Amino acid sequence: MRKQAQRLADEAVRQYAISKNKAEKRIMLVTEKLKLDEEVINIRKLSKSEWTAEMRAKVKALEDNAYWEQCNYNYGDDEI
Numbered sequence: 058m059r060k061q062a063q064r065l066a067d068e069a070v071r072q073y074a075i076s077k078n079k080a081e082k083r084i085m086l087v088t089e090k091l092k093l094d095e096e097v098i099n100i101r102k103l104s105k106s107e108w109t110a111e112m113r114a115k116v117k118a119l120e121d122n123a124y125w126e127q128c129n130y131n132y133g134d135d136e137i
Contacts, residue, residue, distance in 0.1 A: 093119055 097119045100112045108116075 090122075 093115060097116050100108060100116055103112075
């Protein structure tokens with residue numbers, strides 16, 4: 058009985074660690090997205106002739122991300 062209780066406790070700790078790790082990654086992604094949004098706003102203030110290759114890549118990445126976000130359809134049968 059004690060072994061079973063310990064296994065359950067160990068599994069709960071493992072699941073908690075996984076959940077915490079995923080939450081931290083999600084927060085980091087949101088923070089990075091906000092930072093990229095700010096950078097692109099500043100880039101777009103410049104004329105396109107002044108953009109570097111890195112600036113073009115950031116703008117393109119944000120545009121691509123916006124496009125793919127609009128393509129996320131919910132058909133009602135997907136597991137969430």
